[in-house]
Amino acid sequence: MPKKKTVPRRAKAAPASGVILVDVREPDDAPPAPPGDAVPGMTRAIDLGVRLLDQNDRQAAANRALLHERGIRTLNFVSSPGAGKTTLLERTLAALAGEVRCAVLVGDLETDNDARRLRREGVPVAQITTGGTCHLDAAMVARGLAALPLEGVRLLFVENVGNLVCPASFDLGENRRITLLSCTEGEDKPLKYPPIFTSAHAVILNKIDVAAALGFDRAAATANLRHMAPHAPIFELSARTGEGFDAWLAYLRALL
Amino acid sequence: MHELGIAESALAMVLTQARKAGASRVEQIVIRVGALSGVDPEALRFAFTAILPGTAAADAILQIDPVPAVAYCPDCQHDFALEDNFFMECPTCGRPNAVLKTGRELDLMRIEVT
Numbered sequence: 352m353p354k355k356k357t358v359p360r361r362a363k364a365a366p367a368s369g370v371i372l373v374d375v376r377e378p379d380d381a382p383p384a385p386p387g388d389a390v391p392g393m394t395r396a397i398d399l400g401v402r403l404l405d406q407n408d409r410q411a412a413a414n415r416a417l418l419h420e421r422g423i424r425t426l427n428f429v430s431s432p433g434a435g436k437t438t439l440l441e442r443t444l445a446a447l448a449g450e451v452r453c454a455v456l457v458g459d460l461e462t463d464n465d466a467r468r469l470r471r472e473g474v475p476v477a478q479i480t481t482g483g484t485c486h487l488d489a490a491m492v493a494r495g496l497a498a499l500p501l502e503g504v505r506l507l508f509v510e511n512v513g514n515l516v517c518p519a520s521f522d523l524g525e526n527r528r529i530t531l532l533s534c535t536e537g538e539d540k541p542l543k544y545p546p547i548f549t550s551a552h553a554v555i556l557n558k559i560d561v562a563a564a565l566g567f568d569r570a571a572a573t574a575n576l577r578h579m580a581p582h583a584p585i586f587e588l589s590a591r592t593g594e595g596f597d598a599w600l601a602y603l604r605a606l607l
Numbered sequence: 608m609h610e611l612g613i614a615e616s617a618l619a620m621v622l623t624q625a626r627k628a629g630a631s632r633v634e635q636i637v638i639r640v641g642a643l644s645g646v647d648p649e650a651l652r653f654a655f656t657a658i659l660p661g662t663a664a665a666d667a668i669l670q671i672d673p674v675p676a677v678a679y680c681p682d683c684q685h686d687f688a689l690e691d692n693f694f695m696e697c698p699t700c701g702r703p704n705a706v707l708k709t710g711r712e713l714d715l716m717r718i719e720v721t
Contacts, residue, residue: 394634396719397624403617403638403713486609517609520645520713545693546645549707578694581703 407521410489414496414524418507423454424606425507427487427523429547430531431540432513435557437465439531439590440508444471446600451607452503456495457510458487465510475499486517489524505607519546527552527606530580534562538572541579548579553586553602560589610646613713614654621664621718630720633664641674641712643693648673667718676710 402408418425428436437457444453448471455476457465466478477495479487492509501507509525511518530551532540535558541548548554554576562569569587576585584602588595617638625633636655640648648671655669676689680697681704687697689710697705 392721394719394721395628395630396717397628398717399620399624399715400717401620401715403613403620403715406616484609484612516645520609520613542692546643549643549693549695577703578692578696581696581705 404520404522407489410493411522411524414489414492415526417496418524418526421501421504423501423504423507424527425509425523425525426527426529426603426606427509427511427518427525428529428531429511429515429518429551430513430533431515431536434513434531434533434536435590436510436513436531437468439555439557440469440510442590442593442596443508443600443603444469444474446596447506447603448473451505451604453506453508454499454501454504455508455510456487456492456499458491458512460484460512469510475501475504481512485512485514486521487511487523488521492523506603515540515544515547519544519550529553529555531555531557532572532576534558534565534567534569534572538568539575541572541575545579548576551580551583553584554580555599556585556587557590559587560592560594610650611654611657613646614651614658617715618655618658618662618664620715621667622662624718625663625720628720631663632721633667633718634721635668635670635717635719636664636715637670637672637717639672639674639712639714639716641710642676642689643707643710644713646713672716674709674712677708678705679708680705 430436440455447453453474455469455474456479457469457476458479458481459465460481460483463478466476469476477498479491479495481491487509509523528551530547532554556572559569573585586595586599586602588599621633621636640646640651652669652671659665659667676693677686678689678695679686680700682702683697683699686708695705696703
Protein backbone atom coordinates (compact mmCIF):
# COMPACT_ATOMS: atom_id res chain seq x y z
CA MET A 352 0.00 0.00 0.00
CA PRO A 353 1.39 3.40 -0.90
CA LYS A 354 2.49 5.23 2.19
CA LYS A 355 0.29 8.27 1.49
CA LYS A 356 -2.96 6.30 1.88
CA THR A 357 -2.05 5.01 5.33
CA VAL A 358 -2.12 8.55 6.68
CA PRO A 359 -5.57 9.37 8.08
CA ARG A 360 -7.56 12.22 6.59
CA ARG A 361 -6.44 15.71 7.65
CA ALA A 362 -3.34 14.40 9.38
CA LYS A 363 -0.94 17.26 9.82
CA ALA A 364 2.78 17.09 9.31
CA ALA A 365 4.63 16.30 12.52
CA PRO A 366 5.40 19.55 14.37
CA ALA A 367 8.71 20.17 16.06
CA SER A 368 7.59 18.24 19.12
CA GLY A 369 7.29 15.09 17.00
CA VAL A 370 3.62 14.68 17.87
CA ILE A 371 1.35 13.79 14.98
CA LEU A 372 -2.01 15.56 15.15
CA VAL A 373 -4.98 13.72 13.67
CA ASP A 374 -8.14 15.78 13.25
CA VAL A 375 -11.08 13.38 12.99
CA ARG A 376 -13.84 15.98 13.20
CA GLU A 377 -16.53 15.75 10.54
CA PRO A 378 -16.41 18.51 7.99
CA ASP A 379 -19.04 21.10 8.86
CA ASP A 380 -21.14 20.38 5.81
CA ALA A 381 -21.59 16.64 6.43
CA PRO A 382 -25.15 15.83 7.53
CA PRO A 383 -24.92 13.61 10.59
CA ALA A 384 -27.22 10.62 10.89
CA PRO A 385 -30.58 11.21 12.58
CA PRO A 386 -30.67 10.21 16.25
CA GLY A 387 -31.21 6.50 16.90
CA ASP A 388 -34.71 6.98 18.21
CA ALA A 389 -35.84 9.00 15.21
CA VAL A 390 -38.73 7.34 13.41
CA PRO A 391 -38.83 8.09 9.70
CA GLY A 392 -41.75 10.37 8.93
CA MET A 393 -42.33 11.37 12.55
CA THR A 394 -42.07 15.02 13.46
CA ARG A 395 -39.32 16.09 15.85
CA ALA A 396 -39.10 19.48 17.53
CA ILE A 397 -35.75 21.28 17.71
CA ASP A 398 -35.55 24.06 20.26
CA LEU A 399 -33.30 26.86 19.07
CA GLY A 400 -33.94 30.16 20.84
CA VAL A 401 -31.50 32.14 18.69
CA ARG A 402 -31.78 35.79 17.83
CA LEU A 403 -32.54 36.39 14.18
CA LEU A 404 -30.19 39.35 14.19
CA ASP A 405 -27.46 37.40 15.96
CA GLN A 406 -25.02 37.85 13.09
CA ASN A 407 -25.62 41.61 12.98
CA ASP A 408 -25.35 41.91 16.76
CA ARG A 409 -22.01 40.06 16.78
CA GLN A 410 -20.63 42.35 14.08
CA ALA A 411 -21.97 45.37 15.98
CA ALA A 412 -20.16 44.18 19.11
CA ALA A 413 -16.96 43.79 17.08
CA ASN A 414 -17.38 47.32 15.66
CA ARG A 415 -17.99 48.69 19.15
CA ALA A 416 -14.87 46.97 20.51
CA LEU A 417 -12.72 48.24 17.63
CA LEU A 418 -13.97 51.81 18.05
CA HIS A 419 -13.57 51.68 21.83
CA GLU A 420 -10.00 50.45 21.45
CA ARG A 421 -9.26 53.44 19.22
CA GLY A 422 -10.89 55.85 21.66
CA ILE A 423 -13.62 56.81 19.20
CA ARG A 424 -17.17 57.66 20.33
CA THR A 425 -19.79 56.80 17.72
CA LEU A 426 -23.22 58.32 17.11
CA ASN A 427 -25.85 56.79 14.83
CA PHE A 428 -28.21 59.42 13.37
CA VAL A 429 -31.65 58.14 12.37
CA SER A 430 -34.69 60.00 11.06
CA SER A 431 -37.12 60.12 8.18
CA PRO A 432 -35.71 61.42 4.87
CA GLY A 433 -35.43 65.19 4.87
CA ALA A 434 -35.43 65.72 8.64
CA GLY A 435 -32.06 67.46 8.38
CA LYS A 436 -29.41 64.89 9.31
CA THR A 437 -26.91 66.13 6.74
CA THR A 438 -27.45 69.81 7.56
CA LEU A 439 -27.07 69.00 11.27
CA LEU A 440 -23.77 67.24 10.55
CA GLU A 441 -22.55 70.08 8.31
CA ARG A 442 -23.00 72.60 11.10
CA THR A 443 -21.68 70.22 13.76
CA LEU A 444 -18.50 69.52 11.78
CA ALA A 445 -17.99 73.25 11.20
CA ALA A 446 -18.43 73.99 14.91
CA LEU A 447 -16.01 71.29 16.01
CA ALA A 448 -13.38 71.99 13.32
CA GLY A 449 -9.94 72.39 14.84
CA GLU A 450 -11.23 71.25 18.24
CA VAL A 451 -12.34 67.62 17.88
CA ARG A 452 -11.25 65.37 15.04
CA CYS A 453 -14.37 63.84 13.46
CA ALA A 454 -15.13 61.28 10.76
CA VAL A 455 -18.38 60.49 8.96
CA LEU A 456 -20.03 57.43 7.44
CA VAL A 457 -23.07 58.25 5.29
CA GLY A 458 -25.60 55.69 4.13
CA ASP A 459 -27.90 56.22 1.17
CA LEU A 460 -29.59 54.02 -1.40
CA GLU A 461 -27.86 55.87 -4.22
CA THR A 462 -25.56 58.86 -4.92
CA ASP A 463 -22.68 60.31 -2.92
CA ASN A 464 -24.36 63.73 -2.70
CA ASP A 465 -24.39 63.75 1.11
CA ALA A 466 -20.75 62.70 1.37
CA ARG A 467 -19.85 65.56 -1.01
CA ARG A 468 -21.77 68.03 1.15
CA LEU A 469 -19.98 66.84 4.27
CA ARG A 470 -16.47 66.75 2.87
CA ARG A 471 -14.31 69.21 4.77
CA GLU A 472 -10.63 69.62 5.22
CA GLY A 473 -9.40 67.13 7.79
CA VAL A 474 -12.69 65.20 8.04
CA PRO A 475 -12.63 61.76 6.45
CA VAL A 476 -16.01 60.90 4.92
CA ALA A 477 -17.10 57.59 3.41
CA GLN A 478 -20.33 57.08 1.52
CA ILE A 479 -21.99 53.69 1.95
CA THR A 480 -24.23 53.07 -1.06
CA THR A 481 -26.72 50.43 -0.03
CA GLY A 482 -28.23 50.01 -3.50
CA GLY A 483 -31.77 49.68 -2.24
CA THR A 484 -31.32 48.41 1.29
CA CYS A 485 -33.43 50.57 3.57
CA HIS A 486 -31.02 50.73 6.54
CA LEU A 487 -27.38 50.38 7.47
CA ASP A 488 -26.31 47.17 9.17
CA ALA A 489 -23.23 46.40 11.23
CA ALA A 490 -21.42 44.67 8.35
CA MET A 491 -21.82 47.75 6.12
CA VAL A 492 -20.42 49.92 8.89
CA ALA A 493 -17.46 47.53 9.31
CA ARG A 494 -16.67 47.95 5.61
CA GLY A 495 -17.03 51.70 5.92
CA LEU A 496 -14.68 51.74 8.92
CA ALA A 497 -12.09 49.77 6.97
CA ALA A 498 -12.16 52.47 4.29
CA LEU A 499 -11.78 55.44 6.67
CA PRO A 500 -8.49 56.78 8.00
CA LEU A 501 -9.27 56.78 11.73
CA GLU A 502 -6.01 58.13 13.18
CA GLY A 503 -6.72 60.76 15.79
CA VAL A 504 -10.49 60.58 15.27
CA ARG A 505 -12.49 61.12 18.49
CA LEU A 506 -16.05 61.31 17.16
CA LEU A 507 -17.56 59.17 14.41
CA PHE A 508 -20.91 60.26 13.00
CA VAL A 509 -22.91 57.62 11.16
CA GLU A 510 -25.71 59.10 9.07
CA ASN A 511 -28.15 56.24 8.57
CA VAL A 512 -30.46 55.82 5.60
CA GLY A 513 -33.47 58.12 5.98
CA ASN A 514 -36.15 55.77 7.30
CA LEU A 515 -38.10 55.78 10.57
CA VAL A 516 -38.74 52.03 10.64
CA CYS A 517 -35.97 49.63 9.66
CA PRO A 518 -32.84 51.29 11.17
CA ALA A 519 -34.40 50.80 14.63
CA SER A 520 -33.75 47.06 14.47
CA PHE A 521 -30.04 47.23 13.62
CA ASP A 522 -27.32 47.87 16.16
CA LEU A 523 -24.31 49.28 14.30
CA GLY A 524 -21.92 49.33 17.25
CA GLU A 525 -22.71 52.92 18.15
CA ASN A 526 -22.41 54.47 21.61
CA ARG A 527 -25.39 56.77 21.10
CA ARG A 528 -28.42 56.57 18.85
CA ILE A 529 -29.67 60.05 17.99
CA THR A 530 -33.18 60.26 16.51
CA LEU A 531 -34.19 63.45 14.69
CA LEU A 532 -37.71 64.79 14.38
CA SER A 533 -38.24 67.94 12.33
CA CYS A 534 -40.93 70.58 12.51
CA THR A 535 -41.96 69.82 8.91
CA GLU A 536 -43.24 66.46 10.16
CA GLY A 537 -46.26 65.88 12.38
CA GLU A 538 -46.07 66.39 16.15
CA ASP A 539 -47.34 62.81 16.58
CA LYS A 540 -44.56 61.09 14.58
CA PRO A 541 -43.06 59.67 17.81
CA LEU A 542 -46.39 57.99 18.59
CA LYS A 543 -46.64 56.52 15.09
CA TYR A 544 -43.10 55.07 14.95
CA PRO A 545 -42.39 53.88 18.49
CA PRO A 546 -39.25 51.69 18.12
CA ILE A 547 -37.00 54.37 16.63
CA PHE A 548 -37.95 56.83 19.37
CA THR A 549 -37.99 54.47 22.37
CA SER A 550 -34.52 53.21 21.40
CA ALA A 551 -33.00 56.71 21.12
CA HIS A 552 -30.35 57.90 23.59
CA ALA A 553 -31.09 61.50 22.65
CA VAL A 554 -33.59 63.25 20.40
CA ILE A 555 -33.17 66.33 18.26
CA LEU A 556 -36.17 68.45 17.31
CA ASN A 557 -34.86 70.19 14.20
CA LYS A 558 -36.07 73.13 12.07
CA ILE A 559 -37.47 75.11 15.01
CA ASP A 560 -36.79 78.29 12.96
CA VAL A 561 -39.80 77.47 10.75
CA ALA A 562 -42.02 75.92 13.44
CA ALA A 563 -44.20 78.99 13.93
CA ALA A 564 -44.73 79.52 10.19
CA LEU A 565 -45.85 75.90 9.85
CA GLY A 566 -48.15 76.04 12.86
CA PHE A 567 -46.07 73.27 14.41
CA ASP A 568 -46.88 72.76 18.09
CA ARG A 569 -43.45 72.35 19.72
CA ALA A 570 -44.88 71.73 23.18
CA ALA A 571 -47.05 68.90 21.87
CA ALA A 572 -44.12 67.41 19.96
CA THR A 573 -41.77 67.46 22.96
CA ALA A 574 -44.51 66.00 25.17
CA ASN A 575 -44.87 63.12 22.70
CA LEU A 576 -41.11 62.65 22.63
CA ARG A 577 -41.03 62.50 26.45
CA HIS A 578 -43.74 59.82 26.44
CA MET A 579 -41.72 57.60 24.12
CA ALA A 580 -38.20 58.32 25.39
CA PRO A 581 -38.47 59.86 28.86
CA HIS A 582 -34.80 59.16 29.57
CA ALA A 583 -33.51 60.91 26.44
CA PRO A 584 -32.42 64.55 26.44
CA ILE A 585 -34.24 66.60 23.79
CA PHE A 586 -32.34 69.24 21.84
CA GLU A 587 -34.61 71.78 20.14
CA LEU A 588 -32.54 73.47 17.49
CA SER A 589 -32.24 74.70 13.94
CA ALA A 590 -29.37 73.15 12.02
CA ARG A 591 -29.90 75.86 9.38
CA THR A 592 -29.66 78.96 11.62
CA GLY A 593 -27.68 77.48 14.53
CA GLU A 594 -30.32 78.38 17.12
CA GLY A 595 -30.16 76.01 20.09
CA PHE A 596 -26.87 74.53 18.92
CA ASP A 597 -24.83 75.22 22.07
CA ALA A 598 -26.62 72.58 24.15
CA TRP A 599 -26.13 70.01 21.39
CA LEU A 600 -22.41 70.76 21.12
CA ALA A 601 -22.10 70.57 24.93
CA TYR A 602 -23.70 67.10 24.77
CA LEU A 603 -21.13 66.00 22.18
CA ARG A 604 -18.20 67.42 24.15
CA ALA A 605 -19.44 65.64 27.29
CA LEU A 606 -19.19 62.31 25.46
CA LEU A 607 -15.44 62.69 25.01
CA MET B 608 -38.98 46.24 3.98
CA HIS B 609 -36.10 44.88 6.04
CA GLU B 610 -38.35 41.91 6.84
CA LEU B 611 -37.14 40.17 3.68
CA GLY B 612 -33.51 40.17 4.82
CA ILE B 613 -34.55 38.99 8.26
CA ALA B 614 -36.65 36.19 6.75
CA GLU B 615 -33.69 35.16 4.59
CA SER B 616 -31.33 34.90 7.54
CA ALA B 617 -34.01 33.02 9.51
CA LEU B 618 -34.51 30.55 6.68
CA ALA B 619 -30.75 29.99 6.42
CA MET B 620 -30.67 29.14 10.15
CA VAL B 621 -33.70 26.86 9.79
CA LEU B 622 -32.23 24.91 6.88
CA THR B 623 -28.85 24.57 8.58
CA GLN B 624 -30.41 23.25 11.77
CA ALA B 625 -32.68 20.86 9.87
CA ARG B 626 -29.72 19.48 7.93
CA LYS B 627 -27.67 19.08 11.12
CA ALA B 628 -30.54 17.07 12.58
CA GLY B 629 -30.58 14.82 9.54
CA ALA B 630 -34.10 15.93 8.67
CA SER B 631 -35.45 16.07 5.15
CA ARG B 632 -38.41 18.38 5.67
CA VAL B 633 -39.26 21.30 7.90
CA GLU B 634 -42.87 21.11 9.09
CA GLN B 635 -43.08 24.18 11.31
CA ILE B 636 -41.09 27.33 12.09
CA VAL B 637 -41.78 29.23 15.31
CA ILE B 638 -40.59 32.83 15.52
CA ARG B 639 -41.06 35.34 18.34
CA VAL B 640 -41.57 39.00 17.42
CA GLY B 641 -41.58 41.73 20.05
CA ALA B 642 -43.95 44.68 19.76
CA LEU B 643 -40.94 47.04 19.72
CA SER B 644 -38.68 44.89 17.52
CA GLY B 645 -39.31 47.11 14.52
CA VAL B 646 -40.51 44.11 12.55
CA ASP B 647 -44.04 43.86 11.23
CA PRO B 648 -45.34 40.27 11.64
CA GLU B 649 -47.45 40.42 8.48
CA ALA B 650 -44.56 41.74 6.40
CA LEU B 651 -42.38 38.96 7.83
CA ARG B 652 -45.01 36.36 6.92
CA PHE B 653 -45.24 37.79 3.40
CA ALA B 654 -41.45 37.65 3.04
CA PHE B 655 -41.46 33.96 4.01
CA THR B 656 -44.06 33.11 1.39
CA ALA B 657 -41.68 34.56 -1.18
CA ILE B 658 -38.59 32.60 -0.15
CA LEU B 659 -39.80 29.21 1.16
CA PRO B 660 -40.75 27.57 -2.18
CA GLY B 661 -38.11 25.21 -3.49
CA THR B 662 -36.52 24.64 -0.09
CA ALA B 663 -36.85 21.84 2.46
CA ALA B 664 -39.16 24.22 4.32
CA ALA B 665 -41.46 24.81 1.31
CA ASP B 666 -44.55 23.49 3.13
CA ALA B 667 -43.63 24.65 6.62
CA ILE B 668 -46.24 26.32 8.79
CA LEU B 669 -44.96 29.64 10.03
CA GLN B 670 -46.01 30.43 13.58
CA ILE B 671 -45.32 33.99 14.73
CA ASP B 672 -45.72 34.50 18.48
CA PRO B 673 -46.12 38.17 19.43
CA VAL B 674 -44.35 39.37 22.55
CA PRO B 675 -45.97 42.36 24.28
CA ALA B 676 -43.84 45.28 25.41
CA VAL B 677 -43.42 45.31 29.20
CA ALA B 678 -41.39 47.82 31.18
CA TYR B 679 -40.18 47.84 34.78
CA CYS B 680 -40.19 50.90 37.01
CA PRO B 681 -37.33 50.68 39.55
CA ASP B 682 -38.92 53.43 41.67
CA CYS B 683 -42.26 51.64 42.12
CA GLN B 684 -40.70 48.19 41.68
CA HIS B 685 -43.37 46.90 39.37
CA ASP B 686 -43.88 45.94 35.75
CA PHE B 687 -46.30 47.70 33.49
CA ALA B 688 -47.54 46.81 30.02
CA LEU B 689 -47.09 49.25 27.17
CA GLU B 690 -50.44 48.54 25.64
CA ASP B 691 -52.24 50.83 23.22
CA ASN B 692 -49.38 53.27 23.05
CA PHE B 693 -45.73 52.78 23.93
CA PHE B 694 -45.46 55.43 26.61
CA MET B 695 -42.38 54.61 28.64
CA GLU B 696 -43.29 56.76 31.62
CA CYS B 697 -44.36 54.80 34.67
CA PRO B 698 -48.19 55.05 34.90
CA THR B 699 -47.97 55.04 38.70
CA CYS B 700 -45.27 57.61 39.49
CA GLY B 701 -44.81 59.25 36.08
CA ARG B 702 -41.04 59.20 36.47
CA PRO B 703 -38.82 58.51 33.45
CA ASN B 704 -36.75 55.66 34.90
CA ALA B 705 -38.55 52.64 33.47
CA VAL B 706 -36.57 50.08 31.51
CA LEU B 707 -37.95 47.85 28.81
CA LYS B 708 -38.11 44.21 29.94
CA THR B 709 -39.68 42.61 26.87
CA GLY B 710 -40.70 43.85 23.45
CA ARG B 711 -37.47 43.90 21.43
CA GLU B 712 -37.45 40.11 20.82
CA LEU B 713 -36.79 38.80 17.35
CA ASP B 714 -35.97 35.14 17.85
CA LEU B 715 -36.11 31.85 16.05
CA MET B 716 -37.55 29.70 18.84
CA ARG B 717 -38.22 26.25 17.46
CA ILE B 718 -38.52 24.19 14.31
CA GLU B 719 -40.30 20.92 13.76
CA VAL B 720 -38.78 18.56 11.24
CA THR B 721 -39.28 15.11 9.78
